[in-house]
Amino acid sequence: MSKTEFKSESKRLLDLMINSIYTHKEIFLREIISNASDAIDKLYYISLTDQNVGLNKDEFKINIEIDKPNRIITITDNGIGMDKDDLDNNLGTIANSGSFKFKQENEKNDDVDIIGQFGVGFYSAFMVADEITVQTRKYNVDQAYQWKSSGADGYEITEIEKADVGTKIILKIKEDTDSENYSEFLEKYKISALVSKYSDYIRYPIIMEMEHRKLREDSDLENPEYDEVTEDEVLNSMIPIWQRNKKDVTEDEYNEFYKQKFFDWENPARVFSNSVEGVVTFKSLLFIPSKVPFDYHTKEYKKGLQLYSSGVLIMDKCSDLLPEHFSFVKGVVDSQDLSLNISREMLQHDRQLKNIASTLEKKIKNELSSWLKNDREGYEKFYANFGRNIKYGLVADYGAHKDNVKDLVLFYSSTEKKLVTLKEYVERMGEDQKDIYFATGESIDSIDKLPQTEYFRDKGREILYCAEEIDEFAFQSMGDYNGKSFKNIVNEDVEEEGDDNKTEAKNDDDTLKFIKDTLGDKVNEVVFSKKLKSHPVCLTAKGGVSFEMEKYMALAQPEAMVRAERVLEINASHPAVNALIANITADKEKAEKYAKLLYNQAVIIAGLTVENPSEYADLVCSLMN
Ligand code: ADP
Numbered sequence: 030m031s032k033t034e035f036k037s038e039s040k041r042l043l044d045l046m047i048n049s050i051y052t053h054k055e056i057f058l059r060e061i062i063s064n065a066s067d068a069i070d071k072l073y074y075i076s077l078t079d080q081n082v083g084l085n086k087d088e089f090k091i092n093i094e095i096d097k098p099n100r101i102i103t104i105t106d107n108g109i110g111m112d113k114d115d116l117d118n119n120l121g122t123i124a125n126s127g128s129f130k131f132k133q134e135n136e137k138n139d140d141v142d143i144i145g146q147f148g149v150g151f152y153s154a155f156m157v158a159d160e161i162t163v164q165t166r167k168y169n170v171d172q173a174y175q176w177k178s179s180g181a182d183g184y185e186i187t188e189i190e191k192a193d194v195g196t197k198i199i200l201k202i203k204e205d206t207d208s209e210n211y212s213e214f215l216e217k218y219k220i221s222a223l224v225s226k227y228s229d230y231i232r233y234p235i236i237m238e239m240e241h242r243k244l245r246e247d248s249d250l251e252n253p254e255y256d257e258v259t260e261d262e263v264l265n266s267m268i269p270i271w272q273r274n275k276k277d278v279t280e281d282e283y284n285e286f287y288k289q290k291f292f293d294w295e296n297p298a299r300v301f302s303n304s305v306e307g308v309v310t311f312k313s314l315l316f317i318p319s320k321v322p323f324d325y326h327t328k329e330y331k332k333g334l335q336l337y338s339s340g341v342l343i344m345d346k347c348s349d350l351l352p353e354h355f356s357f358v359k360g361v362v363d364s365q366d367l368s369l370n371i372s373r374e375m376l377q378h379d380r381q382l383k384n385i386a387s388t389l390e391k392k393i394k395n396e397l398s399s400w401l402k403n404d405r406e407g408y409e410k411f412y413a414n415f416g417r418n419i420k421y422g423l424v425a426d427y428g429a430h431k432d433n434v435k436d437l438v439l440f441y442s443s444t445e446k447k448l449v450t451l452k453e454y455v456e457r458m459g460e461d462q463k464d465i466y467f468a469t470g471e472s473i474d475s476i477d478k479l480p481q482t483e484y485f486r487d488k489g490r491e492i493l494y495c496a497e498e499i500d501e502f503a504f505q506s507m508g509d510y511n512g513k514s515f516k517n518i519v520n521e522d523v524e525e526e527g528d529d530n531k532t533e534a535k536n537d538d539d540t541l542k543f544i545k546d547t548l549g550d551k552v553n554e555v556v557f558s559k560k561l562k563s564h565p566v567c568l569t570a571k572g573g574v575s576f577e578m579e580k581y582m583a584l585a586q587p588e589a590m591v592r593a594e595r596v597l598e599i600n601a602s603h604p605a606v607n608a609l610i611a612n613i614t615a616d617k618e619k620a621e622k623y624a625k626l627l628y629n630q631a632v633i634i635a636g637l638t639v640e641n642p643s644e645y646a647d648l649v650c651s652l653m654n
Pocket residue numbers: 060064065068106108109110111119120149150151152196
């Protein structure tokens with residue numbers, strides 16, 4: 030019988046796994062038990078509507094047997110089992126698993142430990158076993174199969190006889206070496222301790238035969254006599270962690286649960302649970318990851334919460350429970366009010382589900398608000414990871430969620446030089462300031478250098494610097510914040526008290542006309558500026574469309590050809606502008622060159638691209654000659 034090779038990526042990862050000097054070998058057990066539990070979940074779910082399964086809820090179990098002399102651990106479940114294709118697809122390749130992709134991306138870090146902390150499910154067993162045999166029969170399939178492998182060189186699948194549906198995993202434990210002790214995994218006390226540590230909440234009994242000293246029934250109490258007996262013992266408490274009293278669960282337990290359940294190798298940044306009684310009664314246990322999931326910004330990432338009905342898993346990722354702007358939240362929801370018979374499709378339209386979702390949205394919002402209030406540093410770290418996502422909540426669904434989100438978003442402040450909330454901004458606003466000022470641009474740095482911001486900064490005004498394309502849409506969608514409207518100082522002619530640096534030249538319409546005629550339809554208007562100080566020119570956008578929007582739309586919807594109306598503002602007290610004016614009569618050709626030069630400068634400062642770079646270069650050269 031020839032061996033089937035593992036897919037090439039799998040082989041590489043397996044090699045790494047087998048040869049890694051890994052200190053947490055023990056996680057192999059939790060991975061196998063968790064697979065067994067998932068398999069039972071699946072069959073249990075079927076059994077609710079299919080009489081043929083023939084098992085009651087309390088008949089589902091996971092068994093562990095230890096054969097110390099032969100160095101064998103066997104883990105047996107009566108879950109759904111696997112057929113030949115399942116074995117090939119599930120155990121023949123790990124290339125598609127999230128952990129592998131993660132490993133690939135982080136290969137440079139050379140951090141082999143990640144493999145173990147992350148767990149690569151079933152394959153972690155190769156850390157302690159040099160041979161793994163899987164005997165399995167799938168529900169509704171007559172033929173049973175055996176899958177056998179001793180590591181990276183491949184696996185064999187053969188047909189076998191197996192009376193019961195379910196899966197048996199047989200691990201041949203490695204011999205001890207000078208540096209590694211594998212024999213401890215053949216000790217019952219050790220296995221029992223590992224189950225308590227990692228798999229206590231598993232909702233099916235994990236059973237192992239244990240030796241006890243038992244008081245002999247007819248023994249005299251004065252002079253007790255004991256028998257050594259072996260009895261099946263349930264090693265886990267079986268109470269789901271979210272059903273336990275918050276104060277009885279340690280931080281470690283929450284962290285372990287999170288890492289195992291949601292395939293993260295780092296502790297969550299935030300854990301919060303809720304017990305809600307009302308129209309719909311439910312418990313939730315939610316987590317916020319401390320890092321952005323590696324696939325978060327890809328199509329592969331699916332938002333959602335695990336949905337249970339009285340402890341029975343109905344859906345692994347119920348996306349309807351989370352709005353898009355909170356898609357980073359992971360966790361579990363358990364409600365006794367959901368009927369198990371409703372099909373999964375039906376469930377999506379379920380009114381109860383909608384009710385849970387809207388309650389959860391508020392709970393998450395409250396949790397984030399109190400985080401922001403009580404641990405600014407922690408919140409800002411979180412915000413660096415997921416803030417952009419939250420901002421989308423301001424525009425999503427035509428602004429339907431904006432009130433839930435408006436106090437969770439942060440913007441960079443020109444005066445505070447750090448991230449601030451809109452509330453903080455408004456509280457600092459002077460009596461004489463009507464609107465919230467913001468400025469859009471490519472980056473905080475480039476916005477800070479814009480001629481427009483210079484003017485307001487000098488007046489001591491606080492400006493919110495907005496370098497994300499979403500920002501402007503967000504303000505537009507909000508309309509106002511607690512009655513204060515938003516003004517983009519890059520675009521709008523914001524009238525400020527004491528704006529009177531008007532000069533004589535202001536009434537010089539000939540100059541403006543000359544420049545406009547020279548530039549043609551490159552600009553919609555040329556005006557004397559009230560806000561320019563050290564810069565000769567700037568470009569502002571008129572009408573609703575800003576330059577940042579124009580840039581965004583050029584990427585998002587190029588066919589729409591959205592273009593901002595360009596207004597060239599010139600600074601009448603700047604020597605460069607004066608030189609231009611002087612030349613209009615003295616040397617018209619030169620004046621035209623100056624006008625084009627200043628226009629292109631304004632284009633560059635606005636973060637737009639010069640339409641014809643080589644023409645612009647020629648222009649500069651001709652002026653230098
Ligand atoms: P993961 O559990 O993360 O999907 P694993 O490598 O642990 O990755 O397992 C791969 C797949 O093999 C599982 O998703 C499941 O489909 C199947 N599998 C593993 N163990 C069992 C089992 N005891 N019973 C049925 N299927 C199993």
